[in-house]
Amino acid sequence: MNKMIKGSLAVAHEAFDDGTEVRVRPQAGGTDARPVVSVHDLAMRYGDDEPVIEGVSLEVREGEVVSLVGPSGSGKSTILRAISGLHAPLSGKVDLGIPATEMGFLFQDDALLPWRTARDNVALGLRLHGKPVGGARQEAGEWMARLGLKGFELRYPRQLSGGQRKRVALAQVLALKPRLLLMDEPFASLDAIVRHRVTQDLLDWVEREGIAVLLVTHDLEEAQALSDVVNLLSQGPRARISHRYPVEIPRPRDLIGVRGHPTFAPLLQRIWKDLSVEVEEATANR
Numbered sequence: 001m002n003k004m005i006k007g008s009l010a011v012a013h014e015a016f017d018d019g020t021e022v023r024v025r026p027q028a029g030g031t032d033a034r035p036v037v038s039v040h041d042l043a044m045r046y047g048d049d050e051p052v053i054e055g056v057s058l059e060v061r062e063g064e065v066v067s068l069v070g071p072s073g074s075g076k077s078t079i080l081r082a083i084s085g086l087h088a089p090l091s092g093k094v095d096l097g098i099p100a101t102e103m104g105f106l107f108q109d110d111a112l113l114p115w116r117t118a119r120d121n122v123a124l125g126l127r128l129h130g131k132p133v134g135g136a137r138q139e140a141g142e143w144m145a146r147l148g149l150k151g152f153e154l155r156y157p158r159q160l161s162g163g164q165r166k167r168v169a170l171a172q173v174l175a176l177k178p179r180l181l182l183m184d185e186p187f188a189s190l191d192a193i194v195r196h197r198v199t200q201d202l203l204d205w206v207e208r209e210g211i212a213v214l215l216v217t218h219d220l221e222e223a224q225a226l227s228d229v230v231n232l233l234s235q236g237p238r239a240r241i242s243h244r245y246p247v248e249i250p251r252p253r254d255l256i257g258v259r260g261h262p263t264f265a266p267l268l269q270r271i272w273k274d275l276s277v278e279v280e281e282a283t284a285n286r
């Protein structure tokens, strides 16, 4: 049984051939799926400046992938900072349906420790959660193998490519079996092929384990391909969620196939149009 699972959440488990036990994805966004995080009427500001965001409400339920898109500087990262507890709200609140220790973060710049091997970087979180060094290393090695990093265990971050480092960072986060994953442009620096592979790996794990995800991205196609709901943030200051688009594409999804779904292109066009209007209005008001 997964020791990280706490609280009263009843989630089914399934064993895989490699001995991994994973949560079975609850129905994404189903009415019986519980919120993992709820943001109510949130306003945030830095210092005495005008609020960056205001009146922002959103919810991510068990097994649901929700994304946040919007103009640069509108406050997407700020919303993640509020949820992660790094920055206190001016008003409104963030309710977590899980212990804060079960949140995982994957940010644009990976935070690997340069003086530790890749495997010890992955093992670090497990060690902090009290696992003895031998067990943590073994588990870290298994996670690396699952993410295509077999043979790279003893390399240092500087000896890895950007895509490999991103996979190490992903292994580090997934090894802790988070129930909520906050991601801020995690794959932006990767080239198209590597980005596709790493994102598909992530999507597979998220779908298999029923991890709730809140993803910030500038890539509207990526947002739609991965998400159950895409939220569009208006231009700041005092940015709000101006549109919310449900994505009705069945899971499991593959990143290529999903683009051929009949609803994909029309919705993408709509989001582009709405985003362009936000940016044009803001430019006209300047």
Ligand SMILES: Nc1ncnc2c1ncn2[C@@H]1O[C@H](COP(=O)(O)OP(=O)(O)OP(=O)(O)O)[C@@H](O)[C@H]1O
Residues within 6 Å of the ligand: 046, 052, 070, 071, 072, 073, 074, 075, 076, 077, 078, 079, 236
């Ligand atoms: N530490 C800070 N101090 C002062 N202002 C800040 C700070 N961090 C962010 N801001 C401002 O808050 C606003 C929102 O920033 P945020 O980083 O949340 O935007 P974003 O939507 O994530 O943008 P991007 O897409 O470019 O990453 C911006 O105007 C930014 O300049």
Ligand SMILES: [Mg+2]
Residues within 6 Å of the ligand: 076, 077, 078, 184
């Ligand atoms: Mg940002």
